[in-house]
Amino acid sequence: xxxxxxxxxxxxxxxxxxxxxxxxxxxxxxxxxxxxxxxxxxxxxxxxxxxxxxxxxxxxxxxxxxxxxxxxxxxxxxxxxxxxxxxxxxxxxxxxxxxxxxxxxxxxxxxxxxxxxxxxxxxxxxxxxxxxxxxxxxxxxxxxxxxxxxxxxxxxxxxxxxxxxxxxxxxxxxxxxxxxxxxxxxxxxxxxxxxxxxxxxxxxxxxxxxxxxxxxxxxxxx
Numbered sequence: 001x002x003x004x005x006x007x008x009x010x011x012x013x014x015x016x017x018x019x020x021x022x023x024x025x026x027x028x029x030x031x032x033x034x035x036x037x038x039x040x041x042x043x044x045x046x047x048x049x050x051x052x053x054x055x056x057x058x059x060x061x062x063x064x065x066x067x068x069x070x071x072x073x074x075x076x077x078x079x080x081x082x083x084x085x086x087x088x089x090x091x092x093x094x095x096x097x098x099x100x101x102x103x104x105x106x107x108x109x110x111x112x113x114x115x116x117x118x119x120x121x122x123x124x125x126x127x128x129x130x131x132x133x134x135x136x137x138x139x140x141x142x143x144x145x146x147x148x149x150x151x152x153x154x155x156x157x158x159x160x161x162x163x164x165x166x167x168x169x170x171x172x173x174x175x176x177x178x179x180x181x182x183x184x185x186x187x188x189x190x191x192x193x194x195x196x197x198x199x200x201x202x203x204x205x206x207x208x209x210x211x212x213x214x215x216x217x218x219x220x221x222x
Contacts, residue, residue, distance in 0.1 A: 052094050052095065052096070053097075056097040056146060058120065059094075059097075059098050059117060059145060060091050060092050060093060060098060062116070062117055063091055063092050063098060063117065066106075066112050066117070067106075067110070070110050072110065074088055077110075080105075080109050081102060083102060097144045098145040099143070100140045100143050100144065100145045100148035100149070101140060102145070103118075104140075104145070107127045108127050108129070110127075111125055111126065112124060112125065112127060113125065113126050113128070114127070114128060114149060114153060115128075117145070118145060118153075119149075128157070132152055132156065136148075136152040139151070140152060171202060171205045174198060174201060174202055174205065175202060178194075178195060178199070178202075181194060181198075182194075182195055
């Protein structure tokens with residue numbers, strides 16, 4: 001780089017630096033625009049590991065298998081899940097780890113079990129919609145599919161199963177107590193009043209079970 005006698009950049013160098021800056025800004029803008037057009041965002045990119053772990057490669061292979069089994073073209077599926085075809089190819093071939101936010105979307109679109117995509121075990125079909133807590137939801141935006149499955153998805157499903165089992169037992173026991181109480185109460189009016197109170201409790205339990213079933217409906221291999 002040429003400088004003047006006072007150590008400052010010459011006008012020619014200043015113009016060259018200005019041109020380089022303009023080129024740099026232009027390239028960055030072009031890259032950002034291309035990512036937007038292709039539907040890619042930084043949310044769908046997780047840090048690359050060299051080499052990529054074998055589990056991540058296996059998930060990528062299963063991703064490719066289910067796409068081909070569903071007779072879905074890579075380009076068409078990429079549009080549905082909001083990434084470029086090249087990015088989807090990188091996931092399928094295990095060049096970069098699959099993010100949770102992309103893998104979960106694939107499972108939703110193709111009605112595939114998240115458990116099967118993460119582990120390869122259990123039945124292939126049936127997507128399980130879940131709602132994470134705020135900390136887990138934040139982690140899911142950036143985390144790999146495998147780590148979010150292990151740390152967030154599995155604990156949530158197991159907890160919901162426990163609540164479902166407990167709620168079902170509670171419902172059955174409360175109903176049995178109600179029947180026994182009505183049979184042994186000589187005052188029909190009093191029995192009916194108590195029955196109405198117990199029926200309200202049963203309805204609360206039933207609603208809680210129905211809400212839990214939305215998460216635990218046909219879970220697989222957890």
